[in-house]
Each structure stands twice: as C-alpha cells, then as structure tokens.
Amino acid sequence: MLDAALSYIARGWPVFPCEPGGKAPLGVLVPRGFKDATRDVEHASRWWTSFPNANVAIPTGADTFDCLDVDVEPSGSGYGAFNRLKRAGLVPDPIAIVATPRGGMHGWLVGSAQASGRLAKHHIDFKARGGYVVAPPSEVNGRPYTFVHQGTGVGMLNWSAVRDLLDPPKPVAAPAYIGPKRGDYGIPGLAVWLSTRTSHRNDSLFWACCRAIENGAGEADLDELVRVAVTLPGDDELTEREARRTVRSALRTARRTA
Incomplete structure (x- = not known):
C-alpha cells in the first residue's frame, strides 16, 4: 500500500x-x-x-481526476446506463479503468471543477469536486481494486450532459389560459409576461421558451427570457443553471414536435 x-x-x-x-x-x-x-x-x-x-x-476533482462510478448492486447494475452514455458519445477515453470489488468499475477521467453527483436509479455516480475514490491495490471485503485498462486521458466528461440524457427534466404543460395574447409571442412580449410571474417560474420559463421557439426564436434569443427568470424577486427562485436546463428541454421539445 x-x-x-x-x-x-x-x-x-x-x-x-x-x-x-x-x-x-x-x-x-x-x-x-x-x-x-x-x-x-x-x-x-x-x-x-x-x-x-x-x-x-x-481526492477527485481538478487537481487529480474525475471518476465515473458504475455500480453493481442487488437492486441493479449501472452498465446499461454506461452503455447508453458510450453510444451517445459522452464518455471520453479515460486515464484508466479500475475494476471494483463488487463487479463494477471506475473510469478515471480528466479532472474538472464540476461538483460530484449521483443518479441512484441508474446506479451511476460521478466523483469530482468534493469526492474521493479508493484506489488500487486497496481491498474491500478481501476483494481488490485492479487496473484493467490504461487510456489516453483525453477529454472531459460533461456531467450535466450525462444527467440530461439519463434523467432529463420533465416538461410540465402550462394551463391553456397562461401567457400573453398570441400577438405578444415575440421575445419582448414574453419577457414582459414572464416578469409578472411570482410562482411556478420554471414552468413559466419553459412555456415562454416554447412559444418563442414556435415564433422563430433561436437558442441565443432565449437569453433574455433566462435573464428575466433568474432575476425575479421572491421565494420561488430559479438559478441560471436550472434555467439553462429548462431552455434545453424546451429546445428538445420543439424539435420533437416540429
């Protein structure tokens, strides 16, 4: 050791x-x-x-490496989710792959400042800032961690993209009466309407983005709606990261229905 x-x-x-x-x-x-x-x-x-x-x-993170942790548990295996990520091109070539004692694996990837995360129902963990891994030749219950592959370590895992693929936000349909008059579906009219929303801001932002996209707006045009949504006062606050996820969800919805 x-x-x-x-x-x-x-x-x-x-x-x-x-x-x-x-x-x-x-x-x-x-x-x-x-x-x-x-x-x-x-x-x-x-x-x-x-x-x-x-x-x-x-320790994991920017000073060392990030780790994509694929678990194998009695309740299920993370290999199905891992293969989905590979097919989607979201898993870069690792620094190393480590076989873990219970039959899972650790993919050591280029380190970043991203926060650690977990997708429990997919049996996938992400260890980056604020995390750590047990490394070979350590043992748990008499079974060792072992290196099974050495890679180039080129490319960084985008945990936000992983989460969006495996656990996308569920769009919520707004009531039919919500929103400004149809003639105000341009960005200025939608921004004014959005500024009046004191609750359900995420749903309102999603609805406004969908209407703007239907009216010909591109992704860059939606920045004004994001700005309004994250600066509204009150208890129902929306972070910029959450707002950006909502914008991506609206764009995916628009593409599916186009």
Missing part, C-alpha cells in the same frame, strides 16, 4: 489512508478525511508505516 501511495504522489496526486479493508477515511490519521490528503512523501510514509494495511484513497 505504501508503494502504491508513493506512486500516486509521484504523479502529483495527493493521497490519504482509509480503513484497512474499507472505504471510510482512517480518522485517527486524517480527521478531516480527504481534506487531509498529502503529496508529501515523508508524511505518507509515516501514515502507512503506522498502518501498513490501510487502503489508499485519492
């Missing part, structure tokens, strides 16, 4: 110890978990000299 830890440090990656045979940080040495990871050879040597069987873990 010490040799492995030092080999990861040689690549410029910080490491920290987890419980022998487990995934939890070894709290007696790293009370802050992955935040205590180190690139210092002497520091790491002291850790693994004290606990030679401690598993080796690496």
